[in-house]
Amino acid sequence: MTDRQDRPLRADAARNRARLLAAATEVFTTRGTAVPTEEIARAAGVGVGTLFRHFPTKEALLQAVMVGRLEEVAARVAELAAGQDPADAFFGCFRLVVESSVGKGEFTRALAEAGVDAHAALHGPSEAIRGGLTALLESAQRAGAVRPGLAVPELIALLVAAGAAVERLGTDAEARDRVLTVITDGLRPR
Amino acid sequence: MTDRQDRPLRADAARNRARLLAAATEVFTTRGTAVPTEEIARAAGVGVGTLFRHFPTKEALLQAVMVGRLEEVAARVAELAAGQDPADAFFGCFRLVVESSVGKGEFTRALAEAGVDAHAALHGPSEAIRGGLTALLESAQRAGAVRPGLAVPELIALLVAAGAAVERLGTDAEARDRVLTVITDGLRPR
Amino acid sequence: MTDRQDRPLRADAARNRARLLAAATEVFTTRGTAVPTEEIARAAGVGVGTLFRHFPTKEALLQAVMVGRLEEVAARVAELAAGQDPADAFFGCFRLVVESSVGKGEFTRALAEAGVDAHAALHGPSEAIRGGLTALLESAQRAGAVRPGLAVPELIALLVAAGAAVERLGTDAEARDRVLTVITDGLRPR
Amino acid sequence: MTDRQDRPLRADAARNRARLLAAATEVFTTRGTAVPTEEIARAAGVGVGTLFRHFPTKEALLQAVMVGRLEEVAARVAELAAGQDPADAFFGCFRLVVESSVGKGEFTRALAEAGVDAHAALHGPSEAIRGGLTALLESAQRAGAVRPGLAVPELIALLVAAGAAVERLGTDAEARDRVLTVITDGLRPR
DNA sequence: CATGAATGAGTATTCATTCAT
């Protein structure tokens, strides 16, 4: 299911692919999507040709980047969901997802689309995240730690929101904390 | 700099400027900033040349659009600030600003920058909004309706956040309301 | 019917369009279709942007060139068809069309397609040529100057053929004449 | 140049070479010269690297294809030249060469160049064809079956011409026959 | 002043050819 059907990929090819992905992630998230492909290739230390061999389209590269990020988040959500206390799990996860999207610019958009699945490629990871969040949310609600009536779409919207807010505040850790506290307190009953 | 450079502007010139602004607002907010200038000109019923006579740069046009929006918001904030009950004024304003940024896409970004003033041109209106918000926030805090310790930057971050969240939820008015409630409840003390 | 609906076209624009067409005709026919658009623009003394403003696609430019050539030929065919002696008209036309396609490379292909109408844009001129040739052929056949049983498609094939042959022989005028004589003699009865 | 550079070629290498030639012939004649080398390699079931080991250049591959075709034709011409009746031999050969170039596209161009020898590599087979045609033509002229005054270059031009014409007419066998008759009749004296 | 034609730097993508595996 996770196993790549498409040939094991030669050692150097795999390394280039990884470099490309890393460079693209870095570049896209710090400087936006408008950066020329050539620059991404240079940042990865390969030629443009190589970039296009691995990702047939700039768009495809962008998607690959998003998938990577979403998978990371999904993994962490799953991990936390496995923890004991429902409340801790839920709020820990909330903060974690938000923090992990800081400085990610376009990424937030992708997370947002986890609720919509704009691109087919994002389907898998989105599904995983949605699943994980659903579990966390419901058990936290059952435990009385989160106000009832909220569903996953709203939760995702709030994650996006918090991400945007936190990103706004840049390096001021205290302000970020205050903002997160406002939102998480708002999630609690009453 | 002292010389009133900007002559009263001939009637038709003023009308073209207005049309351009309207068209640009419409186009930028619905289709993003990537739309070619030519298309904006066409939407306004003028030639590109005219567009560039009124706004020396695409960027300048974008800024003018943002300024317009910010001024609108500033006006409404001021209006509400004049109302009686501090709590009502504050929360009413919060919801109003958020709702007014729905479907505005790039606009939220500009509002966000009211806290930073990336572009000099936005300074005036930003200042106005910031002033209004400061007044509202402080009196609401004095009235015990909003938790202390929060300052304007965090408030703006939360406005941006709420805007993003609300935009995410699209037409589902109930979900939008639940999300706003989470945030406004979180703003209250305790 | 011939009248351009699309605005009279400003003087300089018209001149550039003409230059572009001339340059493209020259370049395409002497060096093939693979020549970069940029070079054509340079040859015409304009920027690439101008080229693409007038012809949205390289393909479109090529078509315009072909249309131009076909129209020329159509005009001459019509002219000759108006002459007196059917035999003279027919054979004169044959030689004329052949000679006019010498060194035209891709052009022959277009003429060939007058029988097929690959591109809609070529339809008009193709039709005109086909019409003219039909008239010439039929009256020459009625006059007993051309063997019966031949129809326009075969005639076009023979024109293409003769064009290819003549082009092959390059500058040797005598050889060209011998080849044309073989074909025109072959067209006569018996 | 004296040293037999080309070792006997290992069995599998020879097979790959043959496959490449076959695939290239097929691909070039049906889809033109613009097809990427990679696709040809794939069609031959080998990697690009192998293609370039056997043919240092795409151009070289194309030439090899043409040489192959020309050799075929040369062989058939020689065969026919050995037949009895000069007239039958000549006209049979004419039709044969023409028919053999149908649907060959670029091939005709190569045949055409047999009269010019643009590429050194084509020299050998071209020479063979030219030799055969010369013999056929001269004996047919001596037998009074072909008009005097025609030389091999014109004959080749006519072959090319007929090839082009016949190709134009596609599947309509009757039209093709009429066109060939026009040309062969034209070749006869008077 | 308005217009829209001209400009050309900028960008994604392809493809012949080389070279590490």
Next chain:
DNA sequence: GATGAATGAATACTCATTCAT
């Protein structure tokens, strides 16, 4: 020898901005 990944020059086309009409 065979493979296919890497390379980067080359190319069609776009779009902000300028300027002749």
